Amino acid sequence: MQTLAVGCGAGFSGDRVDAAIPVVQTLIARGGPAALMFENLAERTLAHQQLIRRAHPHLGYEPLLEQELRPILADCLRHGIAIIGNFGAANPQGAAQRIVQLAEQLGLPKPRMAVVQGDDLSHAQGRALVKQHLPEGFDDARFVCANAYLGAFEIAQALQQGAQIVVTGRVADPSLLLGPAIAHYNWQATDWDALAGATMAGHLLECGAQVSGGYFADPGKKDVPGLDNVGFPIAEIFPDGSCVVSKADDTGGLVDCRTVKEQLLYEVHDPAAYITPDVVADITQAKVEQIGPDRVRLSGVKGHPRTATLKVLAYFDGGWLGEGEISYAGPNAEARARLAMDVMQKRMGQRMPLRFDLIGISSILGDDGGHMLAGMPTTRVTDVRLRVAAKHASLAPIDLLLQELTALWTGGPAGGGGVRVAKRQRLSNLACLIPRERIPASFQFV
Amino acid sequence: MASIPLYDIAHARTGDKGNHANISLIAYRDEDYPLLVEQVTPETVAVHFGARQPSAVRRYLLPHLGAMNFVLDNVLDGGVNDSLNLDMHGKSLSFHLLTLTIDRP
Numbered sequence: 215m216q217t218l219a220v221g222c223g224a225g226f227s228g229d230r231v232d233a234a235i236p237v238v239q240t241l242i243a244r245g246g247p248a249a250l251m252f253e254n255l256a257e258r259t260l261a262h263q264q265l266i267r268r269a270h271p272h273l274g275y276e277p278l279l280e281q282e283l284r285p286i287l288a289d290c291l292r293h294g295i296a297i298i299g300n301f302g303a304a305n306p307q308g309a310a311q312r313i314v315q316l317a318e319q320l321g322l323p324k325p326r327m328a329v330v331q332g333d334d335l336s337h338a339q340g341r342a343l344v345k346q347h348l349p350e351g352f353d354d355a356r357f358v359c360a361n362a363y364l365g366a367f368e369i370a371q372a373l374q375q376g377a378q379i380v381v382t383g384r385v386a387d388p389s390l391l392l393g394p395a396i397a398h399y400n401w402q403a404t405d406w407d408a409l410a411g412a413t414m415a416g417h418l419l420e421c422g423a424q425v426s427g428g429y430f431a432d433p434g435k436k437d438v439p440g441l442d443n444v445g446f447p448i449a450e451i452f453p454d455g456s457c458v459v460s461k462a463d464d465t466g467g468l469v470d471c472r473t474v475k476e477q478l479l480y481e482v483h484d485p486a487a488y489i490t491p492d493v494v495a496d497i498t499q500a501k502v503e504q505i506g507p508d509r510v511r512l513s514g515v516k517g518h519p520r521t522a523t524l525k526v527l528a529y530f531d532g533g534w535l536g537e538g539e540i541s542y543a544g545p546n547a548e549a550r551a552r553l554a555m556d557v558m559q560k561r562m563g564q565r566m567p568l569r570f571d572l573i574g575i576s577s578i579l580g581d582d583g584g585h586m587l588a589g590m591p592t593t594r595v596t597d598v599r600l601r602v603a604a605k606h607a608s609l610a611p612i613d614l615l616l617q618e619l620t621a622l623w624t625g626g627p628a629g630g631g632g633v634r635v636a637k638r639q640r641l642s643n644l645a646c647l648i649p650r651e652r653i654p655a656s657f658q659f660v
Numbered sequence: 661m662a663s664i665p666l667y668d669i670a671h672a673r674t675g676d677k678g679n680h681a682n683i684s685l686i687a688y689r690d691e692d693y694p695l696l697v698e699q700v701t702p703e704t705v706a707v708h709f710g711a712r713q714p715s716a717v718r719r720y721l722l723p724h725l726g727a728m729n730f731v732l733d734n735v736l737d738g739g740v741n742d743s744l745n746l747d748m749h750g751k752s753l754s755f756h757l758l759t760l761t762i763d764r765p
Contacts, residue, residue, distance in 0.1 A: 258741060429673070436671060472671060472686065475725050479684035481675030483731050485720050501724060514724070532741060569744040578752050579711055582737040582744045586711040603744040642741050645678065 216246045218398040220391045220415075221448045221462070224252040224282060224299075225422020227259045231281040233422065233446045236462035238286045240448060242293050243463065249373075249394035250290060252282060252299030253387050253420045260384055261529035261641045263304035264336065264359035274305035280316055287313075288322055296373055298390050302381040304359070306331065310381045310660045328372035330382040332655035335360040335526060343653075344528050347646040353530055358641060360528035362648065364655045365491030365520075367403065369393025372657045374400075380657070384527075386490040388416025395451045403492075403520075410495035410517030411455025417488070418459055418477050418512065419447050425459060425477040426508075427467030440466020456513040458505065469508040478502065478512070487518070491525075491650070494518040523647035532640035536612035537603040538619030539573070541632040548575060548592050550627035551600040557626055558602050562615050566604045573599035599632070605640060612637050663761050670696060672754035679739040681750040683757050686727040693726040699762040705730050708760045709753070730757070 221241050223234030234250060241248040254276040267274025276282070279301045290297055302309040306329045317325055335344050336359040344360045345352045364382070366389035372380045374397045382390075395401070395412040403409075418425045426447045431438040438444070445465025449457045461469050478497060482488055488495040496516040503511045542550045555570045562568060570584055571577035574597055580586030602619055606612050616635040623633055666672075666685065669692045674683045685700060687693040702717040709717075712735040720729040736750050737743040747753075 256740075432671075435667075472688075475686050475727055476671065476673040476684060478725070479675075479682070479686075479722075479727060479729050480673055481677055481682060482684075482729060483677065483680070483682055483720075485722055485729055498722060499724060500722075535744070537744075571746065573746075578745065578747045579756055581712050601746065605742075605744065640741065642738075643678075 215453065218395060218451045219244060219246060219248045219448055220394055220419065220451060221248065221250045222253070222419040222422050222446050223250050223286070224254055225420060225424060226256055227254045227276055228278065229422050231278055232285065234282065234286045236465050237446045237448060238289050238295065240463045241295055242289065247398060249296040249298060250286070251390040251419065252297070252301055253390055253422070254299060254301045255303060255384060257527065257643065258641060260303055260361055261358055261643070264529070267304045272308055275303045275309035275312065276301035279309055279312055283313060283316060284320070287316060288320055291322060291325055291378060296377065296394055297379045298369055298393055300382045300385055300390060302329065302383045304334070304383065306381045306383050307660065313379060313381070325378045326376050326659065327379045327381065328377040328657045328659050330364065330368045330372070330380065330385065330655065330657045332653060333361045333364045333384040335362055335653070343648065344526055344646065347526070347648050348528060348644050351644050352528070356531040358529040358531055360526055362524045362526045362653045363491055364524070365389050366392035366396055367492070368655050368657045370396035373397035377659070386492070387420035388413045388490055389492060391416030391419055391449065392492055399453055406493055406517030406519060407515070408453070408455035408517070409493040411457065411515040412451050413490055413493055413495050414478065414497060414500070414512060414515045415449045415451055415457035418474065419449055421477065421480065422446050423467060424480065425473055426461040426469050427473060430468070430473050430476060436472065438466070438468045442466065455515065456511065458509055458511045460509045469510050471502050471504050471510060474502050474510045474512065489521055491520065493520050522649060524650045524653050526646050526648050527643050528646070529641045529643050532642035533605055533607040534609050534612040534637055535603065535605050535640050536615050536635070536637040537601060538616050538633065538635035539599050539601045540619065540622050540626070540630045541599045542627070542629055543597050544629065545596070547596050547598045548572065550629065551598045552592060553627045554600050554622055554630065557622065558618060561618050565611050566606050569603045571601040573601055577601065661763050661765055664764050665758060666700065666760050666762060667758035670758065672757050674751050674754040676736060676740060676749045679734050679736045681732045681735050681753055683730045683732065683754050684727055685730065685757060686725065690726050693723065695762060695764060696728060697721065700728070700760065702730070704760065705757065708757065709735060
């Protein structure tokens with residue numbers, strides 16, 4: 215049986231829309247069965263799309279969908295490269311319709327498309343189910359949406375029945391690769407080691423360039439050639455679930471043991487139990503070997519039976535976040551920035567807890583409580599930017615905070631410049647586990 | 661005996677899940693891995709990230725990869741959706757781990 219190759223065209227919502235082009239060209243040049251995955255859904259992205267869909271019922275899918283697919287759709291259809299993407303987000307049907315239109319515009323025959331459904335638990339029945347599993351903290355008045363993480367088997371079945379494109383909402387990110395691998399090798403739901411191996415291959419690819427030199431470069435220490443043109447990854451999946459990771463031809467970037475190890479452990483907690491809807495993967499005995507230039511083999515991943523539950527994330531209106539910044543330069547800059555902090559604290563600190571950062575001195579490592587900054591002596595740094603941030607259930611106090619920050623122009627310490635203020639709606643989330651039989655998944659052709 | 665930052669012998673990457681962060685620590689050379697195991701303990705990491713007040717720090721060893729994985733609980737001020745931190749994912753914490761110093765014989 216020929217080896218399956220899966221390329222990755224996007225690693226988050228907002229990824230480069232030209233990244234998939236060299237991936238598809240490489241898959242075509244190498245020949246053999248191939249698929250292309252697009253991972254577009256971070257934890258927050260889906261809830262934002264749910265809000266957009268409420269206001270605009272025909273939207274709510276990945277905003278870059280058309281830009282992602284336009285350059286590669288014809289080639290993929292012509293060469294039998296299946297496309298699997300969670301770009302359906304909050305509206306997979308809407309995304310599918312948009313792809314149909316795009317194919318028409320490009321003069322292509324209507325692709326055979328399937329939509330995976332069942333993840334969206336925002337309807338009344340789903341909401342009641344989620345509420346039952348979140349006895350504490352479920353606030354009906356603030357509820358926005360809930361989505362379950364579905365697995366790979368609906369994707370696989372759709373592909374086996376001839377889908378050229380599979381559109382999903384929330385599925386576990388690695389399932390976007392595991393789906394075509396299951397379809398190709400006809401793995402069963404209990405082929406734990408193979409499922410686990412391909413799951414970790416999906417995990418390596420799900421963040422796009424993060425395994426092929428992106429998010430890795432540290433000049434002089436970990437140098438990456440051609441980072442401006444970093445190539446997106448391709449994984450060859452073998453019948454036992456092991457894989458070889460490489461990247462698109464004629465691109466920059468780097469695939470070596472270091473890039474693969476960093477991504478293998480990315481967002482992993484217990485490496486003996488990486489839980490997805492499809493399997494529990496164990497990478498404690500995994501082996502990572504460089505077998506050629508920009509070619510790394512991952513083997514030795516073990517699989518254990520999948521859990522009886524699926525993870526569900528419920529989102530709630532979290533009020534507002536406001537933040538503002540002002541800069542100070544030259545002699546005594548930090549002392550003036552700290553005086554501005556003091557003014558803000560005295561004028562607004564009673565209304566809500568404020569977070570202060572002195573960008574250039576401490577803006578990342580401290581906690582929201584400000585203990586770190588309070589303990590640091592004032593320095594002689596000559597370029598400091600004060601940031602003030604706060605959250606509140608209602609918008610009015612946040613607007614007031616931003617007005618007060620802006621008023622530092624004339625009423626604050628000497629020489630303040632470059633005021634910028636911004637506000638945005640916040641979404642808070644709660645996670646729970648729900649028995650998988652309560653969340654039936656399916657797919658349908660459109 | 662020389663005191664060196666982890667940065668000299670290891671690399672790292674942070675990931676987030678909810679309010680928890682994981683930071684991988686990977687030795688460039690296999691022969692340095694035992695030093696990491698011996699000296700970069702959950703306790704030293706908890707102290708190093710004291711300003712972020714982790715409620716717990718767990719360490720998982722991956723000797724086949726010359727790597728370890730730290731999980732720091734409740735260090736993200738509520739996580740990506742709740743935190744007021746500019747880096748709400750805590751992604752830059754990995755390079756802070758690399759400033760921790762160890763003794764090399």
